[in-house]
Amino acid sequence: MIGGSGLQRLLAEGAGDELDVATPFGPTSGPITVGTLEGTPVAFVARHGSGHSVAPHEIPAKANVWALASLGVRAIVSSTAVGGLRPDLPPGSLVVPDQLIDQTRIRSGSDAVRRDTFYGAGVVEHLTFADPFTPSLVRIALDALAGIGETAVSPATTVVIDGPRFSTRAESQWFRSLGGDIVNMTQYPESALAAELGLGYVNLSFVTDTDAGVAAADVDEDAVDASRVFERLSRAQPRIVAAIAAIAAAIPDDVAVSTGIARDAIDAVLALAPRATA
Numbered sequence: 001m002i003g004g005s006g007l008q009r010l011l012a013e014g015a016g017d018e019l020d021v022a023t024p025f026g027p028t029s030g031p032i033t034v035g036t037l038e039g040t041p042v043a044f045v046a047r048h049g050s051g052h053s054v055a056p057h058e059i060p061a062k063a064n065v066w067a068l069a070s071l072g073v074r075a076i077v078s079s080t081a082v083g084g085l086r087p088d089l090p091p092g093s094l095v096v097p098d099q100l101i102d103q104t105r106i107r108s109g110s111d112a113v114r115r116d117t118f119y120g121a122g123v124v125e126h127l128t129f130a131d132p133f134t135p136s137l138v139r140i141a142l143d144a145l146a147g148i149g150e151t152a153v154s155p156a157t158t159v160v161i162d163g164p165r166f167s168t169r170a171e172s173q174w175f176r177s178l179g180g181d182i183v184n185m186t187q188y189p190e191s192a193l194a195a196e197l198g199l200g201y202v203n204l205s206f207v208t209d210t211d212a213g214v215a216a217a218d219v220d221e222d223a224v225d226a227s228r229v230f231e232r233l234s235r236a237q238p239r240i241v242a243a244i245a246a247i248a249a250a251i252p253d254d255v256a257v258s259t260g261i262a263r264d265a266i267d268a269v270l271a272l273a274p275r276a277t278a
């Protein structure tokens with residue numbers, strides 16, 4: 001599990017072991033809690049760190065994904081806060097996206113936080129990324145949510161921006177015209193990196209606000225504002241945790257993911273030596 005904004009802890013205090021996992025790509029966002037969520041073995045990392053101190057454009061996605069893979073997880077369930085790009089996706093809506101449009105741009109440096117591949121430097125691999133969210137897990141998540149009485153919107157397309165700023169009205173309207181349903185700052189490169197290591201990846205998005213291009217300029221009730229986003233997330237926390245637990249419980253042991261990456265290339269990345277921490 002990778003917990004997004006508002007989801008700093010998944011297991012009850014004291015439940016599970018907190019591990020500091022060293023990686024070849026530097027430190028993870030925070031400790032990884034390994035334990036059992038309503039009977040399902042899980043490893044959990046808070047994407048923004050335990051005290052929400054890591055900004056979206058600084059999230060060490062390579063380290064987080066590598067650390068989870070090195071612990072033996074087979075699929076990642078990610079939670080995210082998102083803005084709605086459609087009037088019929090008001091705050092409080094749940095979305096399980098099946099598509100994504102990458103509008104992030106920061107890519108410099110071999111380990112740079114937005115770096116979106118584990119390969120290169122002599123190892124040539126081309127990820128099959130037509131379906132950025134594992135289709136079988138999207139179906140499983142929707143069924144699991146229906147089973148607890150939650151209706152999630154799907155299919156849906158996420159537009160991912162660098163942040164930390166929110167979109168202008170013109171950008172937001174453009175994202176909608178591109179076919180975007182929701183907008184976020186973290187679903188990429190996390191989803192691609194998970195696929196590059198052969199992991200399933202499914203996302204639960206909670207709409208916290210109406211994005212700028214959809215919100216009426218003179219009505220700010222639903223408009224995006226970080227403090228309002230956190231307030232809504234905090235009220236929704238029990239609902240989001242229950243939804244994630246239901247999805248986790250429904251994931252089979254043998255998640256099949258076909259990404260076109262050679263198994264020996266994945267194994268070589270997982271065999272890289274962790275970088276010593278200071």
Ligand SMILES: CSC[C@H]1O[C@H](OP(=O)(O)O)[C@H](O)[C@@H]1O
Nearest residue numbers: 004005056080081184185186229
């Ligand atoms: C606090 S609003 C913007 C913030 O919320 C989302 O975080 P996450 O995707 O980790 O749930 C968004 O991507 C931004 O990082």
Ligand SMILES: Nc1ncnc2[nH]cnc12
Nearest residue numbers: 081082083183184185224
């Ligand atoms: N409107 C928005 N844009 C980008 N990321 C978000 N996360 C929550 N709301 C968002």
